[in-house]
Amino acid sequence: MASYFLDENTKDGAREVHADGCCRLPDFYHRIYLGEYSSVQQALRKAVLLHDRVYACSDCCSEKAVPQSPGPVLQAS
Ligand SMILES: [Zn+2]
Numbered sequence: 001m002a003s004y005f006l007d008e009n010t011k012d013g014a015r016e017v018h019a020d021g022c023c024r025l026p027d028f029y030h031r032i033y034l035g036e037y038s039s040v041q042q043a044l045r046k047a048v049l050l051h052d053r054v055y056a057c058s059d060c061c062s063e064k065a066v067p068q069s070p071g072p073v074l075q076a077s
Pocket residue numbers: 017018019022023024025057058059060061
């Protein structure tokens with residue numbers, strides 16, 4: 001299990017999801033705690049409830065069954 005965070009900064013209409021410890025994790029005031037998840041997919045499902053378009057950070061989440069960059073953008077339907 002790892003802690004996941006949603007970046008509050010929007011890039012091209014989408015927000016990035018990071019695992020705890022990522023070097024690109026924004027500072028405390030610009031991230032939203034998503035919770036503890038065993039995979040980034042679960043974190044993305046939570047994140048998409050908070051923002052319409054989210055994607056997994058290619059630095060910290062890439063080797064966990066997520067296709068390489070550009071990361072998949074998960075869109076709320
Ligand atoms: Zn990251």
